[in-house]
Amino acid sequence: MSALNINGREYTVDVDPSTPILWTLRDTLGMTGTKFGCGAALCGACTVHLDGQAIRSCVTPIAAAQGKKITTIEAATDGSDPVGTAVHEAWVKHDVAQCGYCQSGQIMSATAFLKAQPKGKQPTAAEIDSAMAGNICRCGTYARIRVAVADAAKTLA
Amino acid sequence: MLNEIFPDEIPRALQHMLEHDQADGPTTLPRRSFLKIVGIGGLALGAFPHLALAQEANGGAAAPLKPNQQPSAFVQIAPNGEVTVTINRLEFGQGVQTSLPMILAEELDADWSLVRARNGNGDAAYQDPIFGVHLTGGSNSIKNSYTQYRELGARARAMLLAAAAARWNVDANSLSTQAGTVLGPAGRKASYGELAEAAMALPVPEKVTLKDPKEFRIIGHATTRIDAKAKSSGQQDFGIDMHLPGQLTAVVAHPPVFGARIASLDDSAARATQGVKAVLRVPLDGGAEGVAVLADGYWQAKLARDALKLEWDLASVEKVDSEKQLLQYRELAGQPGPLRFDADMTPLATATHQLEAEFVFPYLAHAPMEPLNCTVQLNEGRAELWVGTQFPGGDSAAAAKVLNLKPEQIQMNVQTAGGGFGRRGVPTGDFVVLACEVAKAARAAGLNAPVRTLWSREDDIKGGYYRPMHLHRARIGFDESGKVLAWDHALVGQSILTGTVFGGRVKNGIDPTATEGMRDPYPLPMRLTVHHPNVNVPILWWRSVGSTHTAFVMETLIDEIARTTKQDPVAYRMKLFADQSPRHRAALQLAVDKSEYGKRPLPAGHAWGVAVHESFSSVVAYVVQASLEDGRPVLHQVTAGVHCNLVVNPRSVEAQVQGAALMGLSMCLPGGAITLKDGVVQQSNFADFSVPRITDMPEIAVHIVPSAEPPTGMGEPGLPPLAPAFANAIASLTGKPLRELPFKMT
Numbered sequence: 012m013s014a015l016n017i018n019g020r021e022y023t024v025d026v027d028p029s030t031p032i033l034w035t036l037r038d039t040l041g042m043t044g045t046k047f048g049c050g051a052a053l054c055g056a057c058t059v060h061l062d063g064q065a066i067r068s069c070v071t072p073i074a075a076a077q078g079k080k081i082t083t084i085e086a087a088t089d090g091s092d093p094v095g096t097a098v099h100e101a102w103v104k105h106d107v108a109q110c111g112y113c114q115s116g117q118i119m120s121a122t123a124f125l126k127a128q129p130k131g132k133q134p135t136a137a138e139i140d141s142a143m144a145g146n147i148c149r150c151g152t153y154a155r156i157r158v159a160v161a162d163a164a165k166t167l168a
Numbered sequence: 169m170l171n172e173i174f175p176d177e178i179p180r181a182l183q184h185m186l187e188h189d190q191a192d193g194p195t196t197l198p199r200r201s202f203l204k205i206v207g208i209g210g211l212a213l214g215a216f217p218h219l220a221l222a223q224e225a226n227g228g229a230a231a232p233l234k235p236n237q238q239p240s241a242f243v244q245i246a247p248n249g250e251v252t253v254t255i256n257r258l259e260f261g262q263g264v265q266t267s268l269p270m271i272l273a274e275e276l277d278a279d280w281s282l283v284r285a286r287n288g289n290g291d292a293a294y295q296d297p298i299f300g301v302h303l304t305g306g307s308n309s310i311k312n313s314y315t316q317y318r319e320l321g322a323r324a325r326a327m328l329l330a331a332a333a334a335r336w337n338v339d340a341n342s343l344s345t346q347a348g349t350v351l352g353p354a355g356r357k358a359s360y361g362e363l364a365e366a367a368m369a370l371p372v373p374e375k376v377t378l379k380d381p382k383e384f385r386i387i388g389h390a391t392t393r394i395d396a397k398a399k400s401s402g403q404q405d406f407g408i409d410m411h412l413p414g415q416l417t418a419v420v421a422h423p424p425v426f427g428a429r430i431a432s433l434d435d436s437a438a439r440a441t442q443g444v445k446a447v448l449r450v451p452l453d454g455g456a457e458g459v460a461v462l463a464d465g466y467w468q469a470k471l472a473r474d475a476l477k478l479e480w481d482l483a484s485v486e487k488v489d490s491e492k493q494l495l496q497y498r499e500l501a502g503q504p505g506p507l508r509f510d511a512d513m514t515p516l517a518t519a520t521h522q523l524e525a526e527f528v529f530p531y532l533a534h535a536p537m538e539p540l541n542c543t544v545q546l547n548e549g550r551a552e553l554w555v556g557t558q559f560p561g562g563d564s565a566a567a568a569k570v571l572n573l574k575p576e577q578i579q580m581n582v583q584t585a586g587g588g589f590g591r592r593g594v595p596t597g598d599f600v601v602l603a604c605e606v607a608k609a610a611r612a613a614g615l616n617a618p619v620r621t622l623w624s625r626e627d628d629i630k631g632g633y634y635r636p637m638h639l640h641r642a643r644i645g646f647d648e649s650g651k652v653l654a655w656d657h658a659l660v661g662q663s664i665l666t667g668t669v670f671g672g673r674v675k676n677g678i679d680p681t682a683t684e685g686m687r688d689p690y691p692l693p694m695r696l697t698v699h700h701p702n703v704n705v706p707i708l709w710w711r712s713v714g715s716t717h718t719a720f721v722m723e724t725l726i727d728e729i730a731r732t733t734k735q736d737p738v739a740y741r742m743k744l745f746a747d748q749s750p751r752h753r754a755a756l757q758l759a760v761d762k763s764e765y766g767k768r769p770l771p772a773g774h775a776w777g778v779a780v781h782e783s784f785s786s787v788v789a790y791v792v793q794a795s796l797e798d799g800r801p802v803l804h805q806v807t808a809g810v811h812c813n814l815v816v817n818p819r820s821v822e823a824q825v826q827g828a829a830l831m832g833l834s835m836c837l838p839g840g841a842i843t844l845k846d847g848v849v850q851q852s853n854f855a856d857f858s859v860p861r862i863t864d865m866p867e868i869a870v871h872i873v874p875s876a877e878p879p880t881g882m883g884e885p886g887l888p889p890l891a892p893a894f895a896n897a898i899a900s901l902t903g904k905p906l907r908e909l910p911f912k913m914t
Contacts, residue, residue: 027442030467038417038465043409044402046586047466048537049625053854056537084402102400106392106819109827110261111399112406112537112586143862147854149537149587150261151830152823153865 013073017042018086028074032066032081033057035073044084044115048147055146058116058123059083065123084115087122094167098122101163109150117146121160125167134164232374234297236316239324239372241293243272249348249361251276252284256294256313258304258558259287259395260536260585260592261827262883263820266393267310268317270816274386275321275379278360279348285394290560290580302561302580305593305709307784307881310816314879322376324367331367332358381814381876390819395584407556407583410543412618416445418606419469419622421459421476422452425847426632426704427485429457434477441475443468448609453598454706460606462615466622486704487847490637493703494528497639500699501526501658506677508686511693515653519645521732525725526641528908529661529717530841531634532710533857538586539628542603545618546611550577555600556585558593562669566597570604589711589831591633595668598633598706599623629857630849634842635710636662637703638682638717642725650733650740655694659683661717662707663700681709685718685783685888689749690726705844711831712884715783719888720835720895720909723779727896728905737778737896738765751811754873756780756789759809762871763791771795774804777897779889785880786812788825790889792866794897801898801911803833806868808886813877822870825886829868832890834859840910 015022015035024039036042036059045068048056052067059068060082061075087095098121101107108114124142128134134142139160148156235241236256244252253269265285273283288294296303298312325345332350333340335358344351348360381387398404423429435447443464452458459476463469516522542555544567551571557563560580568575585592594600603621610619623631638661645653663679665671673680678698687694710716730740738760745753756778759765765776773795780789793805808825815821834840839858843850851857895906906912 034465034467038467041411043405043411046537047408047539049854050470051625051853051855054537054625088401099400103392103396106396106823108393108396108399109263109823110537110585110587111395111404114399115402118400140863145861147537147859147861149535149589149831149859150823151827151860151865153830153860153862154826154868155823156862157865 013077015073015076015081016079017081018083024073026073029072032059032068032071032073032076036068036083042083042085046112046115048113048116053147054113054116055120056113056116058119058146060087060119060123063123063126065120084119087119094126095122097163097166098125098159101159101166105155105159105162107152107155107159109152113146113148117143117148117156120146121156121163125160125164128164131168133168134161136161233372235291235293236295236297237319238293239320239327241291242317242320243276243324245360245364247361247364249279249359250282250284251278251348251360252286254286254288254294256288256296257309258556258582258585258588258592260304260556260558260588262309262824263393263817264309265395265584266391267816267820268313269394270386270391271314271317272321274384275318276325277345277347280386280391282348283394287582287584289582290564290578295561302559303593304558305590307786307883307885309881309883310879311785311881314816318378319376322378323372326373326376327367327370328360328363330370331363335363335366387816388814388818391817392819404584406538406586407543407554408538408541408586408622410554410583410620412543412545414617415543415620416462416464416610416615416617417466417469417620417622418460418462419466419473419624420450420602420606420627421461421473421478422627422631423456423458423480425480425482425485425487426706427454427456428480428482429455430459431479431481433459435459437475437477438472441468441472444472446610446613446615447472447476448606448613450602450605450609453596453601460609460621462606462610462619470624482847485847488704488844489846490530490843493637494639496701497637497660500660500701501639501641503699505697505699508678508683508696508698509694511654511695513654513656513695516643516645516656519653520648521646523644523646523725523728523732524642525728525905525907527639527717527721529638529720530843530909531637531705532835532840533629533634533842533851534589534591534710535628535854535857535859536585536587536589536591539625540591540599540623541620542600543618543620544603544607546571546607546616549573550579551604552579552581553600553603554581554583555603556583556588556592557600558588558590559595559597562595563597563600566601567604570601571608590709590713594633594708595670625854626852629842629852632706633708634705635716636664636707640717640721642721644725644729646729646733648733650729650735652692652729655692657686657694658697658699659686660699660701662703662705664707664709664713666700681714683718684714685722685781687722689752689782690722690744691748704847711828712783712887715781715888716835719779719781719783720892723781723889723892724895724899724905724907727778727892727899731900736766741778741780751787751873752780752782752789755787755809755811757809758871758873759789759791759807762809762869763805763807765791773901775897775900777893777895777900779893779896781885781889783885783888786810786882786885788885788889790829790893792893792897794894796898796901799913801836801894801913803866803894806866806890808868808870809873810870810882810886811873811875812880812882812885813875814879815872816879818872821872821882824882825870826868828884828886829890830860830865832887833864833894835891835909836894836911837864838910
C-alpha cells in the first residue's frame with residue numbers, strides 16, 4: 012500500500028512501489044489526462060508536477076512521490092491555479108492542439124516554467140524554446156506553442 | 169494515400185476481401201439494422217429521423233436518398249438548441265471535427281456557439297460518399313464531403329422551416345433563418361431546439377438549394393477548433409484511454425526479425441509477475457508469431473513481457489541489411505523494367521549539359537504520439553472494437569475474418585486518435601487484427617474480459633509499416649536555356665499497394681503511389697523505369713506518400729538545372745509552368761511576394777530556397793531561408809503559398825501546413841531514418857529515431873491563394889516541398905546538391 016497526494020487529495024494504492032506514477036494514474040486511478048508517449052522520458056507526454064517541478068511520470072516510481080504532492084493536467088487546468096488557467100486559456104485562444112495527445116505534457120511543462128519565472132519577468136523566445144524542448148509534438152504545433160506560452164506569460168505579468 | 173484510386177475500386181476491393189472468406193455473409197447492412205445502429209444516439213429526442221422512418225410514419229414510399237445523405241445520421245438538435253454534428257472521418261489532428269461541422273452548420277444556418285461534434289461509427293452512413301467505404305486518407309475528408317455536408321445542413325434546415333411553416337400555418341417560402349432561429353411573419357420566432365422534434369416527423373427533401381458562397385458566414389472564417397478546450401485540459405479521450413469494466417491490457421512480444429516464429433518459450437517468470445492473467449501465443453501478420461502477456465494494467469504486462477525467455481527461429485526469414493539493400497537497389501536501377509513514362513532518350517547523348525544524380529531515401533516510421541492500440545470485447549457471435557483508425561471499413565472486414573464473424577457482427581467504434589500520418593490506415597489492419605487475435609486467444613483461454621492491446625514506443629518504432637526506402641537515379645540532358653531534352657529516370661522501392669485490397673491499382677507492374685509526383689507539371693521528356701523489389705520489411709503510406717521522395721527529387725533537380733544555366737529558380741519554374749499550371753504559379757508567386765524573395769537582403773551566410781509541389785489536388789510552394797551553423801543546416805524561415813481552392817477553416821489550413829512542414833523537416837534532420845542490420849531494426853525510441861523538437865521549428869508564415877472553387881484537402885500537401893526547398897537553400901550556399909535524406913553533409 013502506498014499513500015499518494017494527487018491534486019490535493021490523498022489516495023492509497025495497492026501497487027508495487029516501483030510502478031511509475033504514469034501507470035498508477037492511468038490504469039489504477041483512471042486519471043487518463045496524463046499520456047503515455049515513449050516510456051523513457053524522451054517525449055514529455057507524461058509530464059506532471061512533483062512538488063511543483065515538472066517530471067516525467069513514465070520513469071518516476073511512486074516510491075519517489077512519497078510525502079510529495081503530485082499535480083496533473085486535470086488539476087492544473089480546472090481553474091483553481093492562476094498559472095495553469097492562463098496557460099490553458101492561451102492554448103485555446105491560439106488553437107494550439109492538433110491531435111492533442113501531447114498537449115497535456117506540453118501544458119504541464121509550460122505551467123512549471125511560468126511558475127518558476129521571477130515576478131514581472133517576460134521569458135525570451137530562447138528561454139521558451141529551451142523550457143519546451145523536452146516535449147515532442149509530432150503534429151508540429153510548436154509555432155503556436157511559442158505564441159501561447161509568451162501570451163500566457165504576458166497575462167500573468 | 170489513395171488519391172489515384174477510382175471511386176468504385178475500394179468498395180469492390182473490400183467486397184472481394186469479404187467474399188473471399190465470408191461467401192455467405194451479407195456485405196452491407198440491411199436497412200433495419202442501420203436504424204438500430206443509428207439509435208446509439210441518432211434517435212434521441214430532437215434528432216432528425218431516418219428518411220425511411222419518417223416516410224413510414226407518413227405512409228410514404230421507400231427512401232430514394234442514401235444513408236450518407238440522411239440528416240438523421242449526421243445532425244441532432246437538442247431542445248436547448250445544441251447542434252451535434254457527426255463526423256464521418258477519423259479526427260487525428262487534421263481538424264475535421266471542426267471543419268465538417270462548419271460546413272454543415274453553414275447551410276443549416278446554426279448558431280456556431282451551440283455546435284458540437286461527435287465521431288461516427290462503422291455505420292454505412294459514415295462511408296466516404298465518393299469511395300463508398302469508411303476511410304480517412306488521401307487528404308480527402310473535405311474534398312469528398314464538402315458537398316455532402318452542405319446538402320445535409322440544407323436538408324435539415326428545410327425540415328426545420330417546414331416544421332415552423334406547419335406550426336404557424338404559413339408558406340415555408342415566407343420564412344427565413346438566422347443563427348439557429350426560424351423567423352416568420354409578424355416577428356414570429358422559433359428556435360431550432362423548439363422545432364426539432366416536429367421537424368423530425370417530416371420527410372427529408374431530396375433536392376435542396378445551397379447558399380451562394382458569397383453569403384458564407386462560417387465557411388472561410390478562422391474558427392477555433394471545437395475540441396480545443398478538451399485538448400487543452402486532458403479531457404479529450406483517445407483510444408488508449410478506453411477503460412471498460414474488468415478490462416485487461418495486453419502487451420505483445422514481437423519477433424526481432426519480421427516474419428519470424430518462436431523456437432522456444434519459457435514464460436515462468438512472466439507468469440509469476442504480479443497482476444499477470446495470461447501468457448498466450450498469437451499469430452502475427454506475415455506468418456510470424458508473437459507472445460501476448462495479459463495483465464490488469466500496462467505496466468505489469470510490460471514487465472512480464474520483458475521477463476519472457478524467448479528464442480526465435482530466424483533461419484527461414486530474410487534478414488534485411490540496409491547497406492546491402494542499397495547496393496541491390498543500385499544494381500536494380502541499372503536494369504530495364506516497366507516504364508511509367510517513355511519519352512525518346514536519343515537527345516541525351518548530344519545535350520550540351522549532362523547531369524547525373526542518385527538519391528537515397530531511408531525507411532521512415534510514422535511515430536504518432538499516441539502509441540497504437542485497439543480494445544476488443546468479444547461476446548457470443550459478436551465483437552465490439554474501440555480503435556482510432558483511418559480505415560474502419562477495412563479493419564472491420566479484417567476483424568470479421570480473424571474472428572470468424574460476419575461483418576455485421578462487428579461493432580466498430582472509431583476513437584479520436586493521437587496522430588496517425590498513415591500508420592492508422594493499414595490495408596491489412598495489422599494492429600486491429602493483432603488485437604482481435606489477442607482477444608480471441610484470451611477467450612479461448614477462458615478470459616472473457618475486454619482486452620486493450622497496447623504497443624510500447626519500441627514496438628511502434630521497430631514494428632515496420634514504414635515509408636519504403638527508395639533509390640532514384642536520373643540522367644538529364646538540357647541545353648543552355650535550361651530546356652530539358654531528355655530525362656532518363658529510374659526509381660526503386662517496394663510497392664505499397666501490391667498484395668493489398670488496393671492491388672488492382674498496380675498496373676503493368678507499377679504502383680502509382682510510388683511514382684505520384686514524378687515529372688508533372690513540368691513539360692519534360694521523361695523516361696521513368698520503375699522497380700518494386702520484394703523485401704522483408706512491411707511498408708505503408710506515410711503522410712503525402714510518394715511525394716515524400718518524388719517532390720525532393722524533382723524540385724532539387726529542377727533547381728540544379730536552373731543553377732547550372734544561371735537562372736533564377738523562381739523565374740525558371742515560372743517559365744516551365746507557362747500558362748499550363750495556374751495554381752502552381754499562383755502559389756509560388758504568393759510565397760515569393762510575401763517572403764520578399766530576392767528583394768530583402770538576407771543575413772550573411774543565409775540563402776533562399778524554393779520548391780513547389782502539387783499533391784492530393786492541392787499545391788504548396790515554399791520560399792525558405794536557411795544557413796549553415798558549424799556545418800549543420802539550419803532552417804530559419806518558411807513562407808508558404810497554398811492553393812487548396814476554397815478554404816473552409818483558414819486556421820486549420822495554417823495548422824496543417826505548419827505541421828506538415830515540420831514533418832517534412834523531420835526527413836532532413838539527423839536521426840530521421842529507420843535502418844536494419846541483420847534483419848533487426850536498429851532504432852527503438854525517440855532517442856535514436858529522432859523527430860524535430862521546438863528548437864528545430866523555423867518561423868513559418870502561411871498564405872492562402874483566394875479561390876471559390878470546391879475545396880481540396882490539406883492534410884498532406886504541405887509536406888513534400890519543405891525538404892527540397894531547404895536542400896536548395898543549402899545547395900546554393902555550398903554549391904553542392906544534397907541528394908540524400910536525412911541530409912548528409914560531406
